[in-house]
């Protein structure tokens with residue numbers, strides 16, 4: 684793993700840099716292998732990034748017909764629910780872009796049979812990536828909660844030790860409690876991971892993860908230390924406040 688940490692004065696400058704990074708990785712992937720596979724996060728932090736990607740001057744810099752969009756986790760609610768990760772991304776970004784509907788691969792998390800929903804999403808991943816193994820995303824964009832959770836992998840869950848299945852249903856201590864989530868193997872296989880983390884409530888978890896304290900059971904975001912690809916952490920000054928002193932980006 685190669686890791687880069689950059690600190691920004693506010694979430695606007697962090698989001699602008701994240702948009703430039705997504706565009707560069709998309710352009711490189713499309714030149715290299717003709718497509719860009721991107722997994723989105725939920726929560727509030729990436730909202731501004733997604734809205735920037737759908738706005739000038741950024742939107743025209745990616746050939747959106749060559750982009751496949753997935754989600755690294757989803758809440759088990761209907762897709763039009765205010766807590767739906769898909770709904771947030773669709774409203775601020777996907778509905779405004781010339782991206783074919785067939786390229787938007789939503790987690791079917793509203794299905795009553797959550798195990799079947801997880802299996803059908805894993806099958807969709809394998810179909811689109813054309814592999815029976817672990818799909819290698821060009822970019823997985825992630826967030827992190829104050830207790831170190833990432834995607835919907837929370838501390839001390841059995842899902843943190845999953846090595847075979849790509850997607851699992853989980854029950855988590857944050858509402859809405861029922862979720863579908865990517866598992867460690869798919870996160871760790873990605874070419875690039877981009878964490879966006881803002882806010883003082885996350886400062887202790889940022890320190891623990893980046894200063895190698897605790898285990899992935901304590902701080903699930905530490906799983907990415909075993910990632911094959913490059914990991915970029917974009918932090919605001921509040922989230923970075925407990926790190927040893929370093930200069931801002």
Ligand SMILES: O=C1O[C@H](COP(=O)(O)O)[C@@H](O)[C@H](O)[C@H]1O
Nearest residue numbers: 724725726727728826827828834
């Ligand atoms: O519940 C979730 O939380 C994390 C972090 O969200 P944020 O609001 O603190 O940015 C998010 O990355 C994950 O996708 C989401 O389902």
